Amino acid sequence: QVQLVESGGGSVQAGGSLRLSCVASGSIISINDMAWYRQAPGKQRELVARISSDDGTNYAVSVKGRFSISRDNAKRTVYLQMNSLQPDDTAVYYCNIEARSTWTQRRPAAYWGQGRQVTISS
Secondary structure, three states, X not given: OEEEEEEEOEEEEOOOOEEEEEEEEEOOXXXXXXXXXXXXXXXXXXXXXXXXXXXXXXXXXXXXXOEEEEEEOOOXXXXXXXXXXXXXXXXXXXXXXXXXXXXXXXOOEEEEOOOEEEEEEO
16 A cells, blocks of 8 residues: 655745645555646646656646755655745645556556645735
């Protein structure tokens, strides 16, 4: 089993910064992509940022230049640094990884964190 535990987030005024962390644990052979998604009330879950195993990154247009995703493979951790936050960034943020948990697993499986609330006030 693979578990993801998220931390960070919370509430801040517009223009402020927050940081999210997500630690993966359990039976993990390898981790491919790591990502952050978010879901605002009444909206579909959307990709915020993704980082590949060779540190290639891509971002949603709405957060490019303000958010930064990074990973620490030794700690099995992915981070999301969020700067210049705006009320539209208010959402529940979810960590997502693609990982293999056994040597015989042909394709990585997707795992999700429990979600962290991020609230930005104007």
